[in-house]
Amino acid sequence: MATRLKTKATAVVPQTQTDCAADIKRIGDLQRQFERLRADMNDQIGAITKQAQPQLEALHTEVLALQDGVQRYCEAHRAELCGKGKTANLITGEVSWRQRPPSVSIRGAEAVLETLLRMGLGRFVRVKQEPNKEAMLNEPEALKGIAGISITTGVEDFIITPFEATAEVPA
Structure with a gap:
């Protein structure tokens, strides 16, 4: 039995502001490389899909025609195929009727x-009652001490946004 080892990325902490700026540039470079690779992958998927589409449509059309024929035959011979049941085994597969x-x-x-x-x-109308979170945020003092309710404030996210030039295609 193989043992799976999990490794975490080890952070390399920049030591100067110049190092930090260089790391942000590297993050931007890696993100753009990632997006280029994703775009290339999607282009290849699109090309493969376009190439296979006629064959897929032809196969789907043939399957639909065969299914229609099998259903017509089975509907006409349901009693002898199933007796009083709802399923018939036809050696290569089975057919069945199910009530939705x-x-x-x-x-x-x-x-x-x-x-x-x-x-x-x-009686055919459902009335949904649920806590009003917006009202709770407006009056957090009134909710102190109530089990199950906690109001979180002051959470700060750290966001890195590498600079990029944007280009627009004129319409």
Whole structure:
């Protein structure tokens, strides 16, 4: 059994402001190299996809035609294939019929809500209660001592933004 070793990147701490500036430049260089490599990879994926697309479409069309034929045959011969069951084993595979569970679809949810409430069918309307975090941030003193609530303030993020020139293509 192989043992997997985890190694963490060891930080090299710059010793001077010049070293720090050089490291930020290196971060920018590495980020741009990363993005170029990602763009090249995506270009290759795009080319491969474009090349394979006609074959994929032809195979998909053939599969759909075969599925339609198999379904038509099985529908016509369901009783002899399944008897009283819902599945038939045909040596190279099986076919089955399954009843989907009931589902509800709603278009125009606001109008549906208004209609349900107007008709006295409020039992079909869900009222969601949840803590109001915005109000809590406005009155943090009122929440002191309540278990499960903590308000975090003063968190500072450290962000490194290497300088880059931007170019725009005129429209």
